Amino acid sequence: MIEKRINALKWNEIEDNIERLGFSSIPALLTPVECAELVRRYPVEEDYRSVINMKRYRFGEGEYKYYSAPLPSIITALRESFYPYLARIANSWMERLKQSNQYPDSLPEFLSLCHATEQNKPTPLILKYEQGGFNCLHQDLYGEIYFPFQVLILLSEETSFEGGEFMMVEQIPRVQSRGHVISLSQGEGVIFPTQFRPVLGQRGYYRTNLKHGVSTLTSGIRYSLGIIFRDAK
Secondary structure (H helix, E strand, O other): OHHHHHHOOOHHHHHHHHHHHOOEEEOOOOOHHHHHHHHHOOOOHHHEEEEEEOOOOOOEEOEEEEEOOOOOHHHHHHHHHHHHHHHHHHHHHHHHOOOOOOOOOOHHHHHHHHHHOOOOEOOOEEEEEEOOOEEEEEOOOOOOOOOOEEEEEEOOOHHHEEEOOEEEEEEOOOOOOEEEEEOOOOOOEEEEEOOEEEEEEOOEEEEEEEEEEEOOEEEEEEEEEEEEOOOEO
């Protein structure tokens, strides 16, 4: 079912947005019932391999949990179904930037590369912010092998909190940075770069770096699901 929903997305429009802006919003992929079930299981300790207090590490203020293996079936389906579309775009980016690395056609093949470098831990995560919570601008870079895209899906009803917008800042060489603020409704998501994107200049393609974060929640509680495609050490 998840695979059919992802296959039915308007990928030509998504790819156009990614080429123009570096990211693309996507319509609701998860139903309210599916979102609520993921949130309901947030307190279930055995579902997770690690819990991170963001304030402790000066990442912001909030909490996130990495899922343990085996992943919930809905997260596995999201990961495996998104991957082929994004791998095709990623390979095009690598070619334009004259980088030799290419990504396999399927997620299992890509994860085999991760496991060969002892990156064996799953990376999908669920994030929770309460009033006053925020996530500093950052890049999710850890491990020798990484994937150029991530997906974030909002799990909370948009009426259950205020603030907490997804933010991206693009650091353009020799030009001031460009910011984007992306508001999502329950079940909707955003595809965005893990680290950089190619931009066409007068002398060919060059890299611009991107960081992402979450603005301060002024009220309520916000849950979201992060789909990261590589495994980690």
